[in-house]
Structure formats: structure tokens, C-alpha cells
Amino acid sequence: MKKPSAEKDSDEYRQRRERNNLAVKKSRMRSKQKAQDTQQRVNELKEENERLEAKIKLLSKELSVLKDLFLEHAHNLADNVPPSGTGADGASPATGVNGHGQ
Amino acid sequence: MKKPSAEKDSDEYRQRRERNNLAVKKSRMRSKQKAQDTQQRVNELKEENERLEAKIKLLSKELSVLKDLFLEHAHNLADNVPPSGTGADGASPATGVNGHGQ
DNA sequence: AATAATTGCGCAATTG
DNA sequence: GCAATTGCGCAATTAT
Numbered sequence: 264m265k266k267p268s269a270e271k272d273s274d275e276y277r278q279r280r281e282r283n284n285l286a287v288k289k290s291r292m293r294s295k296q297k298a299q300d301t302q303q304r305v306n307e308l309k310e311e312n313e314r315l316e317a318k319i320k321l322l323s324k325e326l327s328v329l330k331d332l333f334l335e336h337a338h339n340l341a342d343n344v345p346p347s348g349t350g351a352d353g354a355s356p357a358t359g360v361n362g363h364g365q
Numbered sequence: 366m367k368k369p370s371a372e373k374d375s376d377e378y379r380q381r382r383e384r385n386n387l388a389v390k391k392s393r394m395r396s397k398q399k400a401q402d403t404q405q406r407v408n409e410l411k412e413e414n415e416r417l418e419a420k421i422k423l424l425s426k427e428l429s430v431l432k433d434l435f436l437e438h439a440h441n442l443a444d445n446v447p448p449s450g451t452g453a454d455g456a457s458p459a460t461g462v463n464g465h466g467q
Numbered sequence: 468a469a470t471a472a473t474t475g476c477g478c479a480a481t482t483g
Numbered sequence: 484g485c486a487a488t489t490g491c492g493c494a495a496t497t498a499t
Contacts, residue, residue: 282471284492290472291490301403308410315417322424329431381485386477388486393475396488 279470280493283494286471287473287492288490290474294473298400298403301400301407305403305406305410308407308414311414312410312417315414315421318421319417319424322421322428326424326428326431329428329435333431333434382478384486385479389477389488390475392487392489
């Protein structure tokens with residue numbers, strides 16, 4: 264079961280083989296390249312992820328600061344503390360301080 | 366240059382071959398598996414990314430709302446508008462300046 | 468029908 | 484010495 268040595272021993276057989284070998288090489292190159300690209304993609308996405316997480320952390324921080332300011336303000340109102348030296352009478356019925364969210 | 370038919374025509378040669386073939390198969394399986402895993406990783410990271418972006422969008426929105434509130438407050442002070450009836454709620458910027466971005 | 472691409476498989480060389 | 488990895492070619496199958 265080696266080869267029907269006849270027919271395709273040389274000639275256009277060899278030629279087909281050669282072409283195929285070439286195609287094979289090409290195909291495998293692509294395949295490898297793709298794998299590398301995918302790996303690369305992973306790295307990029309990881310970086311992107313870290314950036315986003317950092318941004319989230321930052322925004323969260325900012326938010327919490329602002330919210331705290333609001334709370335403080337609310338407390339001041341509740342404690343009947345006027346914003347400035349203005350002697351406007353402060354008859355502000357204290358309202359509930361909304362809690363933190365989320 | 367076919368084969369040094371002597372020595373290694375059968376026997377332990379065949380055995381070595383067999384083992385190697387096995388090893389080759391194994392190795393290639395792993396390789397493929399790894400590639401798939403990497404691809405999978407990409408997908409996961411993409412999802413994660415979208416989640417993070419969404420979160421960022423949300424936080425940004427919240428922040429801009431709060432900031433607008435502050436601005437409004439500041440303007441009120443500047444315009445000497447004393448704190449009027451304090452609503453019991455604090456989550457509806459239904460008044461004043463709208464549409465600041467970023 | 469013809470050609471290119473992809474895939475499983477085995478060999479041999481190399482590496483660890 | 485041995486398993487793992489790698490480049491290479493063959494042949495079957497699939498896609499164009």
C-alpha cells in the first residue's frame with residue numbers, strides 16, 4: 264500500500280504536492296499569526312480594563328466626596344446653621360437626611 | 366537517503382515512533398486547547414470591558430448631576446437667594462440649570 | 468472540475 | 484534516556 268507508483272510518480276503529481284506544501288505552510292503561518300494576535304488582544308484588553316477600573320475608582324471617589332458635602336450641608340440645615348453671617352431667620356423644618364445609596 | 370534500513374527497521378524503533386506519535390498528538394491537543402482558552406479569555410475581557418464602560422457612564426452621569434446641583438446652589442448664594450422650602454427629597458433636580466456635560 | 472485552504476497524521480530533529 | 488515541541492511533507496477533506 265505504498266503508492267500506485269505508476270500514474271503519479273512524477274510530473275504533475277510532484278507539482279501538486281509542491282503547491283500543497285506551500286499552501287500548508289502558508290495556512291499554518293496564518294494560523295500562528297492569528298494566535299499571536301489573539302494573545303496580543305488579550306493583553307490590550309487587560310490594559311484597557313485596568314484603565315477603566317482606575318477611572319471607576321476615581322469617579323467613585325469624586326462621587327463620595329460630593330455626597331459627603333451634601334450630607335454635611337443637610338446636617339447644617341438640620342442643625343439650623345445658616346450658610347453665612349446673614350441674619351435671615353432660619354425657620355427651616357429639618358428634613359430627613361437621605362442615606363447613602365447603592 | 367531513504368532509511369538506514371538496518372538497525373532501526375523494526376523493534377524498539379517502532380516503539381519509539383509510536384510513543385513520539387502519541388506525544389505529538391498530546392502536545393498538539395494542548396496547543397489547540399490553549400488557543401481556544403485564549404480566545405475565550407478575549408470574549409470574557411470584552412464583556413468585562415463593556416460592563417466597566419457602562420458603569421463609568423453611570424457614574425459620570427451621577428457626578429454631573431451632583432455638580433450641577435452645586436453650581437445651582439452657588440448661583441443661588443451669589444444671587445442672594447436664601448434657602449427656601451427644603452423639600453423632603455433630594456433626588457430630583459427638577460429646577461434650574463440643566464444640560465452641563467462632561 | 469480545478470485549485471487553494473484546512474486538518475489529522477507520522478517522521479525526524481531538537482529541546483528540556 | 485525520554486517526553487515535549489517544532490518544522491516539514493503526505494493525503495484526505497473542505498471551501499472557493
